[in-house]
Structure formats: structure tokens, C-alpha cells
Amino acid sequence: MTFASIARRLALCLAVPASLAGAQERGAAAVASTVAGLGVTTRALIVGAHPDDEDTRLITWLARARHVETSYLSLTRGDGGQNLIGNELGEALGAIRTEELLAARRLDGGRQWFARAFDFGFSKSAEETFRHWPKDSVLGDVVRVVRATRPHVMIAIFSGTPADGHGHHQASGILAREAYDAAADTARFPTRGFGPAWAPQAFYRNTSYRNHEGATHRYDAGAFDPLMGRSYAELAVVSRDQHKSQGQGGQQRKGAWTVSMKLEASRDGAGATAATTNGEAPLFLGMDTSWTRFRGVVAQPARRAALDSLPAAFAAARAALDVRHPEALLPSLARAERLLEAVCASPCEGGGSAADADLATARRTTLQRLHRAVQLAAGIEIDATVAREHLVLGQPARVTVTVYNRGPRPVRVRSLQLEGLERAPDLLAGTEGVVVAPGGAESRSGTITPTDATRPWWLRTPRAGDVFTIGGGAATPEEWRQTSAADVVARVEVDGAVTVAEAPVVHRAVDPVLGEVARPAAAVPAISVTFDRAIEYARAGVAIDRTVLVRLRSADSSARTATVRLTLPAGLTADSAARTVALPKYGAQAAVAFRVRGTLRAGAHPVRAVAESNGERYAEGYQLVDYAHVRPQRLYRPAEVTLQAVSVALPQRARIAYVPGVGDNVAPMLAQLGLDVTVLDAATVGDVDLSRYTTIVVGPRAYEASDALAATNQRLLDWARAGGTLVVQFGTYEYLRPGLLPYAITLDRPVRRVTIEEAPVAALDAAARVLTTPNRIGPADWNGWVQERATYVPTTWDAAFHPVIESHDPGEPESRGALLVAPVGRGTYVYVTLALFRQLPAGNPGAARLFVNLLDAKADAAP
Incomplete structure (x- = not known):
């Protein structure tokens, strides 16, 4: 894609479903704001590491109050974080956070860009970060975005020093400054691959998050806008509220609210401080x-x-x-x-x-x-609709495009171009256009034939390590359109003025509770084939007898039958070679059950499925990521599940209650190992008869996510004192509240973490029950961990807690708090900050063996 085409697409205004459009997108507030920005030609680029690093007050103040063309570049999509609203982690979480940023930009007026860096989890230094991200590659991404947006000023969210904490933050601060210095260097970054050279005139660092220390420029983002009916800072809070997967909701504080930055570098005197105007130092002074x-x-x-x-x-x-x-x-x-x-x-x-x-x-x-x-x-509005949300690959679909004239002047529509496909028909081709009378509407219909599935475009090819393999480097404004199978672009004339309007092709439906719901059309296979999970567990060498479900979903408007076959690893057989099911209508779903029996040796064993229908084979499907505050995304994967066969012994007569935490997929995997597991809702723990359970597990950050669980915590402690084993996974600073834990702990600020997955683990008490019963945990069980060893590790703890292991990152002091066991009355309390919630879904057998041991934990005498 050429930079000219990128620029053209950026210039087009993307209409969004009404459910996602803020009040500022229409009516008097929108027209007044748009006209006020005429003549403003300044541009700014803000650079951070993660979706939630943005300063929405700064973005809103620049874009809405000062009408500066403002872009935010996030180096990552937040893939490595935790999820407060669902179980998606990794790339699926990155898809959610991508959409949350785009939702935020629709509110605060900024433009959103991403580099190719994958968020591999917490990092303690820039050096560690650049071992995961090839520095020159990610720097090249930043340079591409600088050259595409051509900012007059760049603003780094972070200082680029250890004071930033997270290594990703440090890296973003370093790369922002290096891109400022190098963006005009066509020898290092040739025009052919990175776009025409550009030299921003000034470089600032944000100081709002550092108590304005060293600030040279201060601005009041709390100014009230009478047309919007709120201040820019209030709108900024609503923008930040879109980060729901991270729990970033905030109070819409009224009154003055200062944002600030420090000038670090300038060219030709640009950005130099001088006398202020209305208390504000001009950001673009000298230009x-x-x-x-x-x-x-x-x-x-x-x-x-x-x-x-x-x-x-x-x-x-x-x-x-x-x-x-x-x-x-x-x-x-x-x-x-x-x-x-x-x-x-x-x-x-x-x-x-x-x-x-x-x-x-x-x-x-x-x-x-x-x-x-x-x-x-x-008063021009464009609406493009299809009869169904899902369009079948290779099958024509009818699109109806309607131009509404809601104003008092007649308008002439010169062209209605369908885009996003290899062939983009103009619905008015061969005509002089059509005149739409005041208060009227004109509709035209055409067909589109999708040839590629609608999916997150940065996931179309596998990652290379911790960098996405996206052709052409960093993201482009195409980010705004990737969740729709097609778009319509209309060229309209009215009273001598010309406008180019764009809208996604959507399916509109009416929900009795939600009202009208508009969802972007998505191109999908006629039949989607999926397993519930990508990884499941089994016991190695132990007879397996389980039902394997293959799920089919039809997007075809015609009735179909499908024949499903499994490919099984050696050692397993199915009760049927194939099963045929009916898919009678669009949207029909079927769960095809196979009874699978046999034994597996220890290791990973793939089970694959294929469905045959109408002479075609289907061997992949999608995971729908769908939340009300963002546009839906579909993540595709092969129709394959890996059975991780683990050499594991189970505790006898264990009955486990599991209270899921944040981003927690562990409970089903414990059940797959043959354990008796009941999932309890955190909100109803206080009403459940706990006496039937031998062990209760509380998932990561569950107390933070559920006030009801925290309120009933005393009941859990009393149950443990009566003889039960209570296993509590990590939380944040809420555990410092008296009474939440049976004994006190302390946490550093910032908290201790063990971020190197291969960090050595030493047994402080090799005879401890949690390391020996029913499975002896050895060095091999600590191999193959992903993303991190432990997080939010206590620094000190009451003497009643017995530390079992020690692990720390290279060059750091010993850290003994990742696994603590203590007696409580006749029972046992286990506090574990090991990242088990990441390991089991990743298929880590050693972590599964350790987790099973925790379920049978009994407090040991102190050594």
C-alpha cells in the first residue's frame, strides 16, 4: 500500500454503529467542533508502550480543545496483560485491547496506530525488552508512523529510564526519542520502505503522571465545553473507561485538571518556552x-x-x-x-x-x-446493510446502500463505491448520479463476493518470536476498517460543496432489550469447525474414556449436511469413524460428540477434525471475541486440540470447589485430569454448603474482581480452620487489608516479580508436602514455563507462613514468597503467586503436577 493511499484512507471519515458513537459525533456539538478546527494545521504524535499508557486528557485536550491532528502510537496491543472481563489471554486479549483503544479514539478524537511488538508480559528493563523485540525493527515501525503522520511535535509518555518501571515503558521512551532523531535519516531508513523523510520540530516527555516534575508546559484539560455539556477532562475519562478489560474506569472529575510535559529537544528554536497566553505555554511556539x-x-x-x-x-x-x-x-x-x-x-x-x-x-x-x-x-448519512451478519466466503451477498438527506437542501450523489474487495463496484456507474430531495432517501443495491475471512489483520500470519509479521512494517489507518467485510464510499455534492462519506457494511437487528444493534458484516467460511479449547489434559498411562465435542456453525443460507471425522493420535480410538449432522439454516450450530478411549504416553498429542459438506472440506473455525463496548473480532485457529498427557497422581477422595478469578481457565483443566471439580460463582460463595469440599481454590485477583467474595471471606477462613485446604492465588494490594489473609504479608511498591520464565527455582524445603505429595516436584517440572514465574510476590510474611521455594530474576536478591503454606486451625492455607493461570492453559505438565499437589496441601512443621 502506498503512503498516498494510506493518506487517502485516513482522510475518509469512518461512520460507526450508533451504539458506539458518542454524542460529539453528531448534531450541533459535532458541527461546531469540526468547523472550529478549520484552519488548524498542527499535528502531534504521542508514543507509549501499551494501550493503557495513553494520556487521554492530553489526547482530548489536543484533539478536541485545540483541534490538533493527534495520533497515539502504542508499541503493543496489550496481549500480555490480564483480563478483568473474561477469560481471553494472549492474542485474544490483544484483539480486545486493540478494539478498546479504537473505541477510546472515537470518543476523544485521536487517531490510533500500533507497532508490531507483541506484549510478552512484564519486563524489568529496556535491555530485557530488546532481547524480545529486535530494537531496529520496532524503531523502524515508529519511524514509519512518524513519517506517515508527519507530526510537528512528538510526545513520549515515558522517560526512557529505569524510573519508568516496566521495561516496555522504558523501551517506548527510548524508541520515541530515537525516532525523533532518525525520522529524517533516509540512509538508515530509506524512503522505499519507510516513507518520505520527516523531521518533527520538537520533542516532549509527558510529566502529568510524574506530579508535573520538570514540566515546562502546563495546560488545563478541565476547561468546560458548553456544546458538549462537559469538560475535555470529563470526556477523557469516558474515553479511558473503554479500557474495561483492564478496569480503568474513573471518576469524571469537574474543574481544573492539569496536563503537563517537558521540552527535551527542538529544532530551530521550536517549542521553546516563553510567556504564556491565558496561562498556557504555546506547545508549537517557534513554529x-x-x-x-x-x-x-x-x-x-x-x-x-x-x-x-x-x-x-x-x-x-x-x-x-x-x-x-x-x-x-x-x-x-x-x-x-x-x-x-x-x-x-x-x-x-x-x-x-x-x-x-x-x-x-x-x-x-x-x-x-x-x-x-x-x-x-x-444532514447527509450513509447506511450500508446486508441481510445477515455473516457473509459466506465465495458466495455473493446483496448489499443495500441508502443515502439519507436529512437537511433542507437537495444533494446529488455522484458515486457509491463498494470497497474492501478485489472488485469494487460503483452502484451508480454509467449514470450522472442521483438527486436526493430534502428529507428523502435513495437506495441502491449491489452484490459483493468476499474471498478472505474477516479476522484481525495482524494475526493473518504467525508471529516471529515476539514481533508480529505484518507486511510493510507498522500498522496503517486500515486499523479502523478491519472488522468489516466491506465498506461503501459515497461522493456527494450539495450547494457547490463536495464531501466523501464512508460507512461500513453492517447487519442491523432489533433486540427487545438493547433496541437496534448494528454489527459489522464479517466474511466467514460456510462451516466453522472448532474445539472448545486448544489444549486439554489427560493422565499419561491411565485409561481415557471421554467425550470429545466438535462444534460446527453454519453461515450458509441454505440447509447443509456435514460429515465430521477425527484424526486421533496413536493409543486412542473413537466410537465412530465419522458422524453426519444436519445444519438446517443460517446460524445453525451442532455439537458432534465422539467417545474417545485408550491410553496416551506422556507428551502432547494432537486431535484434529475435518468436516465435509457439498464436496468441500472445512478444517478451521473462529473464536468470537464479543463485548458490548467494542466491535466483535473473530480469531481463527485450526480445528485441532492438543491433549497434554501428564504423568500425575491424584489425591484420594479430593472434592474441589473452584472460584474463578481474572482471566482464569484452570478449573476445566483440573477436571480433565480426573479431579472432582465444582465451579462456584464468587457472588454466591456465601450461600453454598462448603462442607462437602476438601479443597477450595480461589482464582487470581478474584477478591479484587468481586466485592461479594471479599465480604464472605471470613466464611472461607472458618471453613479452612475446620479442616479444609484453602488455596488462594495471587492478588494485588487488596491483600494488605487486615483479615483478607489469615496472616499478614507485605508487598513492595513496585511489587516483586519473577519475569524470566527460565529463572532457577530452588526448594527451600525439599520434603515439603506440596513438593512431594502426591507428586514429587523436580527440576523438570519448572521447564517450559511461559511469560513469567511469579507476580505480586510478597516481600515479608508472618512467621506462620512457611516458604517452600525460592526464585528470582538474575541479578536480583532472593525472593522466597511465591509459595507460602500455613496452618489455620485444623486446616491449611496456601498462598501462591506463581503464574499457574498462564501455565495450565499453555499445556505445561509440570505446572499441572504442582497444582494438583496444592489441592492436597497440608501444613508442614517449620524446618
């Missing part, structure tokens, strides 16, 4: 931010005259604004468009100098705002 700076680029007299007339044209448009009659704006907007076209023709790159590129970008962003203003002022 000519007006249209007059382009007079040196525009030499022809006619073009120069158009350029010189632009400021007055924008002022006239602002003066013509009447929120009750926005159509009065149209003549002024039309004049501004004509002048902008006269300044230079697209792409307006001229001789390829920095000034040419600056003019091209200013023209593009201004044209985008003019198009948006015309749509709002004229």
Missing part, C-alpha cells in the same frame, strides 16, 4: 502554524492567491455557523474547498521536500474536516 508558512512552496500566482485567501474563508465559515441552521455553512464550506483545490491538486507532494509534505498533509487533514463539516451541515 509558523498558519497557512502562510506554505507561501514558499506555492509559487504560481493563482495558487498563491488561493493560499492567501484560505484563512479568511475559514473565518467566514466559522462566522456563518448557526447550530439551528447548519446548512447556512454550505456556501462558505464550498468556497473553502475550491480554494483548497486551487492551492494544489492531490497528492500535492510537489518536489518532495519537507515543506511539500507538510502542505500535502495540511491539505489532507483540512479536506477531511471540510468533508465532515459538509456532511454534518447538509
